[in-house]
Structures are given as structure tokens and as C-alpha cells.
Amino acid sequence: MHINKNAEVSVFEVNIRFIGGLLAAYYLSGQEVFKVKAVQLAEKLLPAFNTPTGIPWAMVNLKSGVGRNWGWASAGSSILAEFGTLHMEFVHLTYLTGNPAYYQKVMHIRKLLAKMDRPNGLYPNYLNPRTGRWGQHHTSVGGLGDSFYEYLLKAWLMSDKTDTEARKTYDDAIEAIERHLIRKSNGGLTFIGEWKNGHLERKMGHLTCFAGGMFALGADGSPDDKAGHYLQLGAEIAHTCHESYDRTVLKLGPEAFKFDSGLEAVAVRQNEKYYILRPEVIETYWYMWRFTHDPKYRQWGWEAVQAIDKYCRVSGGFSGVKDVYSSNPTYDDVQQSFFLAETLKYLYLLFSSDELLPLENWVFNTEAHPLPVLHLGNITLPGSETQR
Ligand code: DMJ
Numbered sequence: 001m002h003i004n005k006n007a008e009v010s011v012f013e014v015n016i017r018f019i020g021g022l023l024a025a026y027y028l029s030g031q032e033v034f035k036v037k038a039v040q041l042a043e044k045l046l047p048a049f050n051t052p053t054g055i056p057w058a059m060v061n062l063k064s065g066v067g068r069n070w071g072w073a074s075a076g077s078s079i080l081a082e083f084g085t086l087h088m089e090f091v092h093l094t095y096l097t098g099n100p101a102y103y104q105k106v107m108h109i110r111k112l113l114a115k116m117d118r119p120n121g122l123y124p125n126y127l128n129p130r131t132g133r134w135g136q137h138h139t140s141v142g143g144l145g146d147s148f149y150e151y152l153l154k155a156w157l158m159s160d161k162t163d164t165e166a167r168k169t170y171d172d173a174i175e176a177i178e179r180h181l182i183r184k185s186n187g188g189l190t191f192i193g194e195w196k197n198g199h200l201e202r203k204m205g206h207l208t209c210f211a212g213g214m215f216a217l218g219a220d221g222s223p224d225d226k227a228g229h230y231l232q233l234g235a236e237i238a239h240t241c242h243e244s245y246d247r248t249v250l251k252l253g254p255e256a257f258k259f260d261s262g263l264e265a266v267a268v269r270q271n272e273k274y275y276i277l278r279p280e281v282i283e284t285y286w287y288m289w290r291f292t293h294d295p296k297y298r299q300w301g302w303e304a305v306q307a308i309d310k311y312c313r314v315s316g317g318f319s320g321v322k323d324v325y326s327s328n329p330t331y332d333d334v335q336q337s338f339f340l341a342e343t344l345k346y347l348y349l350l351f352s353s354d355e356l357l358p359l360e361n362w363v364f365n366t367e368a369h370p371l372p373v374l375h376l377g378n379i380t381l382p383g384s385e386t387q388r
Contacts, residue, residue: 001037003044006063011048011056012082014041016147016367017337019089023096024369035096042093046101054108055129056083074135077126083109084148087155087166088365091381095374100383107384114169121176122195123148139195141177142205147366149173150210153218158363160375161221171223174215174230182233185259189243190236193259202259204240209253210280212237213287217359231291238288240265241281242300248324251307253281267325276320276332277312279342279368286350290359301350308343342368 019038026034047065048056055078057067069076087106094103112132113123119137125144126135139145152170156163181193181200192208194201216234219227244265245253252275254267267273282304289297311329312318318339319331345368349356362370 003041003062006061008059008061008068010058010082011045011060011067012058012079012085014045015086015089016365016369017341019045019093020365020367020369020371021341023089023092023371024365026096027372028370039093039097042090042102046105049105051129053112053129053132054105055112055127055132056086056105056109057129058082069129074126074138076128076130077135078129080123080125080127080145080148081143083127083129084113085151085366087151088158088363088371091155091158091374092371094381094383098382100381103381103383110165110169118176120180120195121172122180123173137195137198139181140205140208141181141192141211142194142208146207146210149177150214150366153214154363154365156221157217158371158373160373162376167221170218174218178233183259185264186262187264189240189259189265190233191240191259191265192237203256204244204259204265205256206241206244206253206275206278207280209237209241209244210283212241212284216284216287216291219291234284234288235292238281238284238297238300241284245281245300245304245307249327250275250311250321250324250329251303252311252321252324253278254324270323273323273325274320274332275312275324276334277308277318277336277339277343279338279346282343282346282350283368286346289350290354298350301347305347338367 019042022034022038026038044062045060048060048067051057058069058078060067069078073079090102090106094100122139123145124134124137125140126138128135141149149170152166152173155166156170181195182190183193184190191204192211193203212234215230215237219230222230241253244257245251247266248254254273254275256272257265257267259265282301285297285301308318311321314331317335320334320336321329322332323329357370361373363373364370
């Protein structure tokens with residue numbers, strides 16, 4: 001593993017895939033080497049936080065430590081789902097090393113966000129790390145926003161439910177999402193749209209389907225006795241996402257699907273008809289299975305297994321397909337790493353006993369790497385007293 005390379009990497013992707021994976025490998029095996037490598041890699045990400053606001057750059061050069069943002073992101077902005085998806089791994093890094101830097105970096109992001117005005121209570125996807133101001137007011141529970149919300153809930157869960165600030169922030173965000181983004185289609189399907197240019201776009205991404213599992217996971221502990229409501233919302237999202245699979249020829253879900261002009265859970269544009277082995281729908285089936293044991297979730301998972309095996313299996317492994325509405329699809333010739341890390345893992349868990357990685361003790365990072373709940377009791381994390 002050579003990490004002193006003159007190469008730019010995504011801070012978010014290195015964190016969720018590599019650091020998360022190494023930390024999970026350490027906790028599951030007890031072998032020090034995984035912890036050592038996770039820390040070496042995390043040190044390489046720290047220069048990304050050297051911005052006027054402490055909101056990290058999207059990318060960092062591993063050798064020089066120079067950071068920058070994606071050219072396409074609203075006026076040089078950093079992205080909510082990227083800088084907002086570091087908390088779990090960084091808290092574990094401080095816990096394991098005693099180095100307060102990691103904890104302080106992510107708590108600083110949280111404090112900064114808490115102070116900002118939110119249009120309609122919603123978090124825009126773009127934030128400028130130089131000025132500390134929001135970029136475009138585009139809000140999404142799918143791409144660019146998704147795992148920010150997930151990590152608020154999981155920060156609370158991994159703290160053994162002591163991080164009540166994270167829980168409250170999650171609850172407030174979800175309430176605004178429900179008010180402004182969640183609707184029922186004419187055909188009775190609950191969907192989560194996106195806020196764009198001052199109006200609700202009635203389109204849902206495959207990525208957004210993870211939210212069914214998130215609502216179910218967050219049901220217990222929700223305010224005003226709304227546990228039943230959130231479990232029901234999770235079930236409705238699972239149903240809608242299953243419909244997006246079922247209404248295709250291959251029985252695999254498209255990248256995005258619409259609820260507009262008579263359309264219900266189907267992709268319209270050619271460039272939204274692909275399936276790249278994504279996990280979110282199966283992830284939601286698994287959480288719904290754990291919380292309800294309704295056999296339909298296993299049945300739906302099995303439908304996906306059969307479709308993946310039939311249409312995505314190639315001689316060297318598995319490939320994405322370019323059009324789920326074509327009976328003669330072409331391959332994209334890529335096996336994404338989240339196919340192993342997430343899609344197959346959630347399928348395995350769906351057909352395993354609840355005793356395997358029980359949710360009381362483990363919290364899955366956004367790449368499905370399991371990290372243990374930290375029963376801190378009266379231990380104080382280094383750095384928690386002296387936040388920047
Ligand atoms: C994964 O890398 C993570 O789940 C991320 O949060 C968004 N989705 C991809 C897989 O689709």
C-alpha cells in the first residue's frame with residue numbers, strides 16, 4: 001500500500017471505502033495492521049481541512065496535501081454528502097489513537113452547519129469552503145445529500161444514543177424533508193423528490209432508496225411517539241423502490257425514475273435507464289426485514305438476486321447494464337467496488353439470522369462496513385472539551 005503518491009483522491013471516497021473498510025477489518029479481526037493503515041491514510045486526508053472555514057476540500061493530493069473542489073460543483077463549493085460523511089470514521093480514529101484532531105475536525109463541521117440559516121429548514125447540497133455560504137439551493141436525499149442525513153442518525157446510534165445533538169439535528173432535517181420533499185403519486189406511491197430552482201422535482205434516484213432503511217433504523221427514538229409512522233414511511237419507500245425494479249424488463253431498478261405526467265416509478269431519459277449494481281434498494285429491504293420480519297422483503301431480495309445473476313453475470317465477475325428496459329442489454333464492463341462491499345453483503349445479511357452483526361452493537365458506515373457501537377460510559381473522547 002503506497003500512499004505517498006503524487007495523486008489526487010476524493011476525501012469522501014477514501015474515507016467511506018478505504019478508512020471505513022480498514023477500521024471494520026480491524027474491529028472484526030483484531031489485527032493491528034488494519035488500524036495502522038487506516039490511521040496512515042487518515043493522516044493524508046487531514047490537509048484537506050485547511051480551508052478558511054474548516055469545511056474540507058473534495059479532493060486532496062496525497063503527496064503535497066494540496067486540496068481543491070470539483071469543477072462542476074456550484075461556484076467552487078464542497079458537497080454536503082461528502083464533507084458530511086466523515087463523522088463515524090473520524091470519531092473511531094480519535095477513539096482508537098487518542099489523537100483529538102479527527103474528532104475536532106468533524107465536530108467543527110457540525111457546529112458550523114448548526115449556525116447556518118436553512119431555506120425551509122432544508123440543507124442545500126453545496127457549501128462554499130472559502131466563504132462559508134451555501135451555493136445553489138438544491139436539496140436532495142439522493143446523490144450529493146444522502147449520507148449526510150444517514151450519518152446524523154448513525155452518529156447518535158454509534159455513541160450508544162448519547163450524542164443527542166446528532167439525533168435532534170437528524171429529527172429536524174427529516175421533518176423538513178417530509179414536509180417539502182416527500183409526496184404520494186396519483187397511483188399511491190410514496191416518493192422523495194428533489195428541491196431544485198424553487199420547486200419540487202418529482203423524480204427519485206436509485207441512491208435515494210437507501211432512505212427507506214434509514215427511516216426504519218431511526219424509528220426507535222423518534223420524537224412525539226412517531227416510531228410507527230417512520231417504520232411505515234420506510235415500508236412505503238421500500239415498496240416504491242421495489243416497483244421501480246418490477247416495472248422494468250430486467251427486474252433491476254433504473255438510476256432515476258419519475259412521478260409525473262402519468263408516469264409512475266419509471267425512467268424517462270435514456271441516460272437514467274442504467275443499473276450499475278447499486279445496493280440502496282437491497283439495503284432498505286434488509287433493514288425492513290430486520291425490523292418487521294415480513295417475508296416479502298426476502299422475496300424481493302431474491303428477485304434481485306435472480307435478476308443480477310441472469311443479466312449482470314459475465315465471465316470475469318459482474319457488470320452494470322446500460323438499459324434495464326431492454327431485453328437485450330449491453331454491459332458497461334465495470335464491477336463497482338460497492339457491489340461486494342454493499343450489494344452482496346446486504347443480500348447475505350438479508351438471508352442470515354439477526355444474530356449476525358446485531359444492530360444493537362454494530363452500525364454500518366455508508367459503504368456497509370460495520371463499526372461497533374462505542375459504549376463510552378464516562379470516558380471522554382480526547383478533544384471533546386477543546387473544540388476549535
Ligand atoms: C456507495 O458508495 C455509498 O453507499 C454512498 O453513500 C452512495 N452510494 C454508493 C453506491 O451506490
